[in-house]
Amino acid sequence: MFVKIGSKVQNFLVQKKIGEGGMGEVYLAEEDLLERHVALKVLNPLLTNDPQFTSRFINEARVQSQLHHPNIVTLYSFFNFDNLYYMSMEYAAGRTLKQVIRETGPIPEARSLKILKQILEALDYAHQKNIIHRDIKPSNIMIDSQDRVKIMDFGIAKMIGDKQLTKTGAKVGTIFYMSPEQVKAQKDIDLRSDIFSLGVTFYEMLTGRLPYDDNTESDFEIMSEIVNNQLPDPRKIYPYISDNTVDINFKMVEKDRELRFDNCRQIIDAIDNIKRDDRKIDVTVEKEERQERQEPPNAVQDNKKDPLYGVKGWLGLYCGFTMFVTLISAINLIYFNFLSLLIHLFGLSAVILLIKKNKLGVLFTKISLWINMFLNFYGFFDHLDVYDEPNVFNLIGIVSGIMWLLYFSKSKRVKVTYNLKK
Numbered sequence: 001m002f003v004k005i006g007s008k009v010q011n012f013l014v015q016k017k018i019g020e021g022g023m024g025e026v027y028l029a030e031e032d033l034l035e036r037h038v039a040l041k042v043l044n045p046l047l048t049n050d051p052q053f054t055s056r057f058i059n060e061a062r063v064q065s066q067l068h069h070p071n072i073v074t075l076y077s078f079f080n081f082d083n084l085y086y087m088s089m090e091y092a093a094g095r096t097l098k099q100v101i102r103e104t105g106p107i108p109e110a111r112s113l114k115i116l117k118q119i120l121e122a123l124d125y126a127h128q129k130n131i132i133h134r135d136i137k138p139s140n141i142m143i144d145s146q147d148r149v150k151i152m153d154f155g156i157a158k159m160i161g162d163k164q165l166t167k168t169g170a171k172v173g174t175i176f177y178m179s180p181e182q183v184k185a186q187k188d189i190d191l192r193s194d195i196f197s198l199g200v201t202f203y204e205m206l207t208g209r210l211p212y213d214d215n216t217e218s219d220f221e222i223m224s225e226i227v228n229n230q231l232p233d234p235r236k237i238y239p240y241i242s243d244n245t246v247d248i249n250f251k252m253v254e255k256d257r258e259l260r261f262d263n264c265r266q267i268i269d270a271i272d273n274i275k276r277d278d279r280k281i282d283v284t285v286e287k288e289e290r291q292e293r294q295e296p297p298n299a300v301q302d303n304k305k306d307p308l309y310g311v312k313g314w315l316g317l318y319c320g321f322t323m324f325v326t327l328i329s330a331i332n333l334i335y336f337n338f339l340s341l342l343i344h345l346f347g348l349s350a351v352i353l354l355i356k357k358n359k360l361g362v363l364f365t366k367i368s369l370w371i372n373m374f375l376n377f378y379g380f381f382d383h384l385d386v387y388d389e390p391n392v393f394n395l396i397g398i399v400s401g402i403m404w405l406l407y408f409s410k411s412k413r414v415k416v417t418y419n420l421k422k
Contacts, residue, residue, distance in 0.1 A: 002042045002084065003027055009081050012040055012088065023047070023153075028091065038076060041087040048085055061087060063131055064154045071122035073142070073152045092152065094144035097205070101138055105208035106238040109245055111147065112205040117271055118149035119198060124264035126154065127191040134189065136197035137177040138204060175222055176210055177201060180255050183223045192257040195264065199252025200231075206249065207237040227255065244274045308413040311355055315413050318365075318404060319351045343371055359418040366408055373401035 002025050007014050012029040018039065019026035024047070029040040048054055061078040068074060074090040097115070101107065107115070119141060126133065133140075133154055142150040179196035181189055203211050211231040212222055231253050235241050248270050254260045261267050311319055326344040347368040353361030376397035408414055 001025065002045065003040075009040065009042075009086060010079065012038065014040065029088075031088070037091045039073070039089045039091045041089060043085040045084060048083075054085070058085075066129065067126060067131065067154060069122050069125045071118045071149045071151060072126070072154065073150050089152075090150075092142040092144070092150035094142050094148075094150075096139050097141040097143055097201070098138035100143055101204055101208055107205045107208075109206065109241055112202065113245065113271055113274070114147060115143065115149055115205065116198070116202050117268060119151060119201075120264040120268050120271075122149070122151050123191075123194055123198065124268070127194070127264060132189065132191055133194050133197075134182070135177075136194050136201060137174065138201055141201070175219055175226075176212055176214065178223075178226060179257070180227045181257060183226050190257075191263060192260050195252050195260055195267070196254075196257070199249055202249050202252065203231060203234055206241055206245070207234045209237060230255070242274070244270075248274075308416045310413075310417060311357070313413060314407060315354070315411070315417070318407075319354055322347050322351045343368070343375070347372075357417055359420065362408055362414060362418050362420065366405060369401045369405050369408075373398055373405075376401065 001017060003009065003014050005014055005016060005027075009029070011032045013032065015028045015030060017025060018028050024042050024044040027040045027042070029038050030036070031038055058078065061075060064075045065078070073092050076088040076090065078085070078087050080086070095103075119136075123133065123136070131154065133151070135153060136151075140152050142152060144150075175183070177197040177200045179189075179193040182193055200211065211234075212225050216222065231250070234246060234249065248267060251259070251261055252267065261270075326348040346364070350361050350364035350368050353364060355361075376394045379394040379397075414420065
């Protein structure tokens with residue numbers, strides 16, 4: 001450890017070590033004056049002995065200080081303390097994308113696209129400032145509990161290369177995410193190198209594994225694969241990936257950079273087109289379902305503008321009266337037989353559908369009315385045999401049933417409210 005836990009570095013109280021790499025070590029610290037947590041990166045003392053390296057590192061710190069984006073870790077300050085160089089940076093809580101992949105395996109396509117789009121927004125911002133990351137990989141991307149992204153270590157890798165080990169033996173990264181032009185050590189590396197590295201990262205998100213043999217210890221074999229071999233189809237590893245997403249991934253990792261996306265904005269547009277296509281499919285399916293039900297797409301909206309729309313007037317009176325009768329039936333169950341109660345409950349269910357403006361309510365209501373009319377007919381003639389006079393309540397039930405059936409068949413309010421054929 002380069003810094004002792006609990007020590008003070010200027011106005012920072014070092015609390016714990018949270019990471020390390022070829023550049024040095026990273027600590028969680030609290031800034032006294034502002035009372036905020038920061039990530040305090042201290043450079044490896046072995047690297048600071050090289051004046052050329054130190055000057056380039058300071059220059060990169062200046063560049064990164066110009067990056068202010070919600071998906072990029074912000075550099076607060078760069079300073080020298082006790083002959084060590086420090087970076088005070090925004091503390092990004094959460095897990096690295098590498099940890100997420102290791103713990104969850106393949107990340108579902110929709111979630112992967114959401115994460116990818118945030119990374120692209122950040123890279124597009126940096127590229128517009130002529131800054132190339134050159135070390136995009138899952139371990140340099142932080143993900144919080146809401147899947148919000150923060151990219152770390154802008155501009156560091158290009159100063160020291162992306163080999164697995166330096167001559168000092170300090171780890172500085174991995175070659176698995178390098179672009180073919182980086183492997184060939186071309187001098188004109190541009191933003192499309194970041195796109196390739198992000199494409200490999202995206203592949204790992206979708207499948208849960210790298211597209212190369214990560215068990216080999218031969219850098220030459222890996223470099224040969226990067227330069228010469230196309231990435232395997234990710235669906236052979238995890239089949240639940242759409243063709244459009246695979247097409248985007250393959251175009252990001254084209255060996256010839258002239259065949260890749262020209263910039264991150266093009267990839268963002270391609271992702272948005274996938275989402276628009278998905279919405280078109282949803283709309284088409286919904287339209288077909290409406291046609292099967294013989295419902296015009298805007299029927300409900302148009303009906304709402306009609307003054308006769310809604311459970312009001314005679315329709316409201318019927319619903320209220322039926323609910324009242326059902327309530328009385330339930331309270332006076334002793335005077336009603338159980339079959340009568342069930343019939344009233346069926347009528348109540350029809351009323352509930354009517355109130356919810358479900359057209360099935362009209363059908364159920366008509367069935368309920370026919371049942372009640374049949375029972376009233378039966379009661380009417382049965383009482384004639386016994387008492388030799390018609391039963392007034394049965395007669396009222398028959399007449400009212402006929403009237404309500406006519407109402408539900410002819411009423412314009414019913415047709416408008418429930419979108420029935422005129």
